[in-house]
Amino acid sequence: MTDLLFARSQMAMSLAFHIIFAVVGVGMPALMVIAEWRWLTSRDPLHLELAKRWAKGTAILFAVGAVSGTVLSFELGLLWPTFMEHAGAVIGMPFSLEGFAFFTEAIFLGIYLYGWKRISPRAHLAAGVVVAVSGALSGAFVVCANAWMNAPTGFRIVNDVVTDVDPVAAMFNAAAPSQIVHMTLASFAATGFAVAGIHAFALRRGTPHRAFHRAALQIALWVGLPAALVQPLAGDWSARSVAERQPMKLAAMEGHLKTGPAAFVIGGWPNLETLEHTGAIEIPGGLSFLLHGDSKAIVKGVDAFPPDERPPLAIVHLAFQIMIACGSVMAALSLWGGWRSWRRRRGHGVALPDDRRFLTAVVLAGPLGFIALEAGWTVTEVGRQPWIVQGIMRTADAVTPMPGLVVSFAVFTALYIGLAVAVVFLLWRQILKTGVSQTPLGLTSELPIPTPGSTASYPTP
Amino acid sequence: MAAAATELAWTLPHAVAGTMVLSLNAYVLLGGADFGGGVWDLFARGKDRDAQRMLIADAIGPIWEANHVWLILVVVLLFSCFPKAFAHLATELHIPITVMLVGIVLRGSAFTFRTYDSKRDHVQRRWGRIFSVASLLTPVILGVCLGAVASGAVPIRSIESLRTVTFGERFIDPWARSPFPWAVGLLTLVLFAFLAASYLTVEATDDRMRTLFRRRAQQSQVVLLVLAMATLMIARAENPLLFQGLTQGRTALTMHAITAIAAATSLWALATRRFQVARLAAAAQASFILWGWAWTQYPWMLPPDRTITELAAPRITLEITLGMLAVGTMILLPSFVYLFRVFKTREGVE
Numbered sequence: 001m002t003d004l005l006f007a008r009s010q011m012a013m014s015l016a017f018h019i020i021f022a023v024v025g026v027g028m029p030a031l032m033v034i035a036e037w038r039w040l041t042s043r044d045p046l047h048l049e050l051a052k053r054w055a056k057g058t059a060i061l062f063a064v065g066a067v068s069g070t071v072l073s074f075e076l077g078l079l080w081p082t083f084m085e086h087a088g089a090v091i092g093m094p095f096s097l098e099g100f101a102f103f104t105e106a107i108f109l110g111i112y113l114y115g116w117k118r119i120s121p122r123a124h125l126a127a128g129v130v131v132a133v134s135g136a137l138s139g140a141f142v143v144c145a146n147a148w149m150n151a152p153t154g155f156r157i158v159n160d161v162v163t164d165v166d167p168v169a170a171m172f173n174a175a176a177p178s179q180i181v182h183m184t185l186a187s188f189a190a191t192g193f194a195v196a197g198i199h200a201f202a203l204r205r206g207t208p209h210r211a212f213h214r215a216a217l218q219i220a221l222w223v224g225l226p227a228a229l230v231q232p233l234a235g236d237w238s239a240r241s242v243a244e245r246q247p248m249k250l251a252a253m254e255g256h257l258k259t260g261p262a263a264f265v266i267g268g269w270p271n272l273e274t275l276e277h278t279g280a281i282e283i284p285g286g287l288s289f290l291l292h293g294d295s296k297a298i299v300k301g302v303d304a305f306p307p308d309e310r311p312p313l314a315i316v317h318l319a320f321q322i323m324i325a326c327g328s329v330m331a332a333l334s335l336w337g338g339w340r341s342w343r344r345r346r347g348h349g350v351a352l353p354d355d356r357r358f359l360t361a362v363v364l365a366g367p368l369g370f371i372a373l374e375a376g377w378t379v380t381e382v383g384r385q386p387w388i389v390q391g392i393m394r395t396a397d398a399v400t401p402m403p404g405l406v407v408s409f410a411v412f413t414a415l416y417i418g419l420a421v422a423v424v425f426l427l428w429r430q431i432l433k434t435g436v437s438q439t440p441l442g443l444t445s446e447l448p449i450p451t452p453g454s455t456a457s458y459p460t461p
Numbered sequence: 462m463a464a465a466a467t468e469l470a471w472t473l474p475h476a477v478a479g480t481m482v483l484s485l486n487a488y489v490l491l492g493g494a495d496f497g498g499g500v501w502d503l504f505a506r507g508k509d510r511d512a513q514r515m516l517i518a519d520a521i522g523p524i525w526e527a528n529h530v531w532l533i534l535v536v537v538l539l540f541s542c543f544p545k546a547f548a549h550l551a552t553e554l555h556i557p558i559t560v561m562l563v564g565i566v567l568r569g570s571a572f573t574f575r576t577y578d579s580k581r582d583h584v585q586r587r588w589g590r591i592f593s594v595a596s597l598l599t600p601v602i603l604g605v606c607l608g609a610v611a612s613g614a615v616p617i618r619s620i621e622s623l624r625t626v627t628f629g630e631r632f633i634d635p636w637a638r639s640p641f642p643w644a645v646g647l648l649t650l651v652l653f654a655f656l657a658a659s660y661l662t663v664e665a666t667d668d669r670m671r672t673l674f675r676r677r678a679q680q681s682q683v684v685l686l687v688l689a690m691a692t693l694m695i696a697r698a699e700n701p702l703l704f705q706g707l708t709q710g711r712t713a714l715t716m717h718a719i720t721a722i723a724a725a726t727s728l729w730a731l732a733t734r735r736f737q738v739a740r741l742a743a744a745a746q747a748s749f750i751l752w753g754w755a756w757t758q759y760p761w762m763l764p765p766d767r768t769i770t771e772l773a774a775p776r777i778t779l780e781i782t783l784g785m786l787a788v789g790t791m792i793l794l795p796s797f798v799y800l801f802r803v804f805k806t807r808e809g810v811e
Contacts, residue, residue, distance in 0.1 A: 056577055063573035066526055067566040073536050074562055077551025084540050085548035089774035092541020096782055099530065099537045100789040106526040107796045111803055114523035118803050165775045401623075402555045402632060415563060419570055426574055 004396055006405040007079045010412055012381065014072055016374055017416045021065030023373060025105070026139050026184070027191020027223065028058040029132035032112075034219050036125050046215050052116070054195075057427065059113050064423060066106065071412070078408070083388050083398035086162050087148075090155050093167040094144040101138035105131055139187060140180045144171050146380070151175035151245045152389050178241040179380075182234040185227045186376065189330060190369030192224020197366020200359040214353040217362075221352070224369070225337050228330035235327060236290065242383075243291050246390060247300040249383035252311050253320035254287050255280065262287035262299035267321060270313045275303055311385040319378035326372035333365050474773035476783055477542045478762065481535050482755045488531035489751055490656065490744050493649075495525045497657025499568060499596020500650070501677065502589065512670065514589070517657075520664050522576060523804045527797070529569065542782055545617075546762055546772045550606075553615045557602050557636050564599030567591050600653045601646040608645025609636040611754060612700050613764035641699050644692040651688055652747055655681035659727065659743035662736040664805075671736070678739065679731050682724065689750075702765070706757040713756060720749040 032054040039047035073095075077084050108130040115124060148154075154170030155162050199216040207213060243250045250256070255265040257275040264287045268280020285295025292299075302310060340358065343349050352358055388395040498517040505513040540547040551558065575588035609615050614635040618626065636642050658678035665671040697704040707713060723746035730739035762769045773779060 060573055060577050063526065064570050066529065067569040070529070070533055070565055071562050073533055073540075074551065074558060077540060077547050078555055078558060081548035081552045084551070085544050088540040088544025088547060089542070089778040092537065092544075092774070092778060093781055093785070095537045096541060096785050096789075099534050100785070100793065102533065103527065103530045103789075103793055104796060106530050107793075107800045110523040110527055111800055115803055163775075165777055167778055167781050400552050400555065402552060403628060408555075408559050411559065411563065415566060419566070422570070422574060426578060429578065 003403060003405045004399050006409045007399050008395065010405065010409040011075060011079055013409075013413060013416060014068065014075055015377065015381070017420070018065065018068040018072055019373060019377060020370060021061050021068060022139060022142075023187040023190050023370075024058070024061045025065045026132075026135045026187035028054060028061065028195075029109075029128060029135050030188065030223055031191070031195060031219055032058060033125065033128040033132050034222070035215075036128055038215075038219070040121055040125060044215075046212055049212065050216055050219070055113055058109070060423065060426060062109060064419060066102075068416075068419075069102075078402075079400055079405075080388065080395075080398045081400050083393060086393065087389065090162065090165050090167060090170045091145045091148050094141040094148075094171045098138045098141035098145075101134045101141060105134040105138060108134070136184060136187070139183060143180050143183045144173070144176045147175035147179045148173045149387075149389050150179075150242075150249075150380070150384060152392050157392070175241055175245060178234065178238045182231070182238045182376075185231045185234050186369070186373050188223050188227035189231055190373050192220050192222075192227060193330060193362075193369040194366050196220035196224055196362050197364075200353075200362035200366075203353055204356060204359040204363060210353075217353050221337060221362075224330075225334040228327070228369070229334040229338070231327055232331050235324075240291060243299070246384065248302075248305045248309060249311065249316070249379075251300060251302045251304070252313050252316040252383055253379050255313070255317040255320075256287060256299055257302045259301040259304045260298060261285055261296050262291075262301070264290065265317075268317075270302075270317055272313065275301075309386065311383050316379055316383045319375040319382070323372045323375040323379065326368040326375070330365060330368055330372070333361055336361070469776065470773075471770055473776060473779040473783065474542070474769045477538060477773070477779055478769045480783075480786055481538050482752065484531050484534045484538065486748050486751050488528070488535065489652075489747055491524070491528035492531055493600065493653040493747070494656040494660050495521045495528055496568070496596045496600045497653035497655070498661070499572075499593045500654045501657055501661070501674075503593035503597055509669065513673065516661060516665060516670055518572075518576065520661060521572070524800065525569070525572065527800060529565075532565075538782065542774045542779055543762065543769075543772045544774055546767070549617055549763065550610070550615065553631065553635055554606050554609065556632060557606050557609075561599055561602040561606065564595045564602060568595035568599055571595065597650065600650045601643075604646035604649030605636050605642040607649070607754070608642035610763065611645070611758050612639065612641050612696075612703050613761075614639065614642070615763065616765060617763060617767055639695075639699050641692070641695050641703075644688065644695050648685070648688045648692055651681055651685045652750065655685050656743055656747055659731075659736075659740050662731070663740050671734075675731050675734070675736070678743070679728065682728060682731075686724065703757070707753075713753065716749050716753040716756060720746055720753060723749060 032051050035047050035051035035054060038044070039051060108127045111119070111127045112124065112131055115127065119127070148170050151173045152170075153173045154166040154168070156164040196217055199213045199220060202213045203210065203217065239250065242253075254262070255268060255270055255277060256262045257270060257277070261284075263282040263284045265277060266281040266283070268277035270277055288297040288299055289295040291297065302313060337352060337358065340349060340352055340355065344351055349355070384390055386394050386396065388398045498521050502514050502517050505511075505517075536547075539550075571588045571591035575585055575592060578585045578588060618631075623631075655678060658674045658681055661674040662671050662678060665674060693704070693707065696707060708717075723742050727739050727742035727746060730736070730742055758764050760768045760770070762772050
């Protein structure tokens with residue numbers, strides 16, 4: 001492997017790792033705020049307990065997100081100095097705004113986590129709302145910067161020098177709106193489904209705390225299902241945006257190999273020599289219809305681009321298919337859930353948390369949101385290759401001259417594997433061992449929310 | 462018109478650079494003290510070592526994440542407003558920055574894991590060990606990077622000289638060859654530990670803790686003074702130009718004088734148990750050390766030959782960034798005041 005490949009692998013790994021925690025940082029605050037709000041309106045201690053549990057999970061995951069995000073901001077320079085040298089002044093604006101949003105999020109998360117007894121319940125809830133809103137905003141700002149790499153604008157290049165810089169135009173680039181909507185929905189869908197999956201698992205297995213898990217499942221579904229339901233529309237919007245600005249990426253992800261009327265390709269492995277698929281199901285004219293409303297419309301295929309401007313086709317197509325498959329299952333589950341609860345309102349059937357088949361489906365769908373998320377980012381990033389800035393700068397020209405990048409790749413891989421194991425281990429200990437299934441509710445001493453001055457936060461030998 | 466444009470071409474980059482030093486100053490006073498707390502966690506000894514660690518954890522817990530963002534702000538300002546400097550430093554100092562990042566990741570995550578781990582056993586103690594060792598390592602490397610830049614060891618090279626330079630000369634020598642960056646690294650570490658001890662005298666809830674951290678503050682102040690002298694000596698032997706910058710000119714000397722007064726005030730206030738005064742004096746001392754460094758390398762951003770103005774991004778980027786800083790400050794400042802009022806005043810305690 002070359003240094004370039006190690007740099008790309010390190011960046012991919014760092015992003016794939018960070019994105020999980022970033023998404024949880026957007027989704028979890030919404031869950032905990034809804035739980036706390038329900039506590040304030042109903043005074044049901046169950047909801048307070050739930051808000052505190054979720055806050056604790058948020059704290060652990062947010063911390064890892066904060067430090068892995070710091071790594072990324074440095075890695076932009078450690079791995080891609082030439083990119084930052086030219087792009088820094090153009091796309092610095094959304095990064096600065098993200099900095100402020102993140103600042104606000106960190107301040108109010110501190111207040112939320114440690115301030116249960118120090119401020120009024122209303123002020124506490126308000127702090128949670130600020131965390132949720134600034135979390136969503138900081139995600140949107142970072143996506144703006146990524147969208148600029150797909151639809152670069154707001155500058156001119158004269159003799160290899162970047163001039164006429166317009167940071168505002170760069171930030172509000174054409175790819176930004178669809179990417180922001182798609183990603184924000186993904187955050188809520190992925191977090192909602194994952195949390196719903198955990199509580200559905202407990203309900204399905206049988207637990208003495210049914211009321212607790214029912215309440216949790218309900219809130220998680222309220223966040224996850226609507227987001228998953230509208231996500232296909234946002235995805236369609238994103239695909240049209242890609243078709244317009246990055247026809248090569250579109251051809252790669254859809255597996256559209258030959259220019260002409262485009263079929264919708266499901267599955268299959270693209271063969272670069274023959275420009276044919278092996279083992280694919282094709283819906284003739286499907287892609288042309290989705291993009292242009294006309295099944296005969298001509299769509300540029302992979303063959304329209306010189307080989308040195310094509311991304312790795314198989315990876316991009318496969319990742320895209322995985323995302324679509326996960327998203328479709330989640331949307332279908334949302335429809336089912338919606339239909340069931342509509343019937344329940346009219347007096348038919350049982351409530352969702354009592355339906356074992358529905359619970360099984362929710363448990364199985366739990367990880368799908370995060371799988372779709374990782375697959376989707378693979379499409380975005382690998383699909384843009386060989387460019388780091390679409391049509392402007394190649395990734396190979398942006399990489400650091402530092403040799404031996406295998407070392408830093410190995411260091412960060414080991415670090416992130418260690419962190420991932422630690423986080424899973426910790427949440428496991430929290431949720432499964434001392435929490436959910438064994439402790440009677442109301443015994444908050446078993447679930448220490450550390451407050452300054454408490455002994456709960458530190459071990460005694 | 463032309464004169465006004467030239468003036469702006471000077472003012473804007475300097476306003477951003479000044480803001481960066483201010484942010485770094487906030488990071489040193491707030492984030493630095495959090496690292497210092499980790500150092501005292503590592504050195505917690507005796508029967509009440511768990512009480513010491515608890516006091517430190519309670520002091521850091523609610524605020525360390527917000528404090529950490531100051532560093533991110535510095536990095537973001539550097540790459541959007543001085544992209545060439547950022548690209549250059551990230552390339553040449555790749556190795557120490559990577560080590561520092563590993564330290565930052567381990568410090569933050571291990572601290573959180575320890576706080577939220579639900580069992581009190583050896584696993585939790587292991588998080589504590591990782592947290593405190595990372596708190597020790599990270600400030601040293603941060604100081605090494607700043608020291609390497611200040612001593613002019615990380616110059617922007619010409620394309621011709623890049624062809625002949627070896628791996629060692631380019632990527633290792635700038636921070637590893639001379640003892641000066643390491644002296645600055647140690648100085649940073651002891652400064653952070655000193656800040657933490659000074660703050661903890663105020664935050665301690667009982668007299669025993671207060672006395673303990675008072676002694677720690679006094680000891681680290683003495684070590685700090687010795688290290689500062691040693692750093693100056695090394696600068697004189699290694700790098701006469703830097704030494705000249707550190708010791709000549711009215712402004713440099715004034716800053717040293719103020720630093721010395723702050724140090725003396727801190728020692729006096731600690732001796733007479735005026736802890737609020739000692740905390741202020743410690744913060745002033747740290748700030749003036751930092752501004753002293755900034756002034757020493759002024760007007761160079763990358764000594765020995767690149768100025769702040771030369772490395773600045775286009776004017777429009779600087780203007781927008783400064784505008785956003787102004788608006789952002791209006792949101793952030795009240796938020797910070799609220800955070801510290803909730804957690805750092807006695808009234809709030811139930």
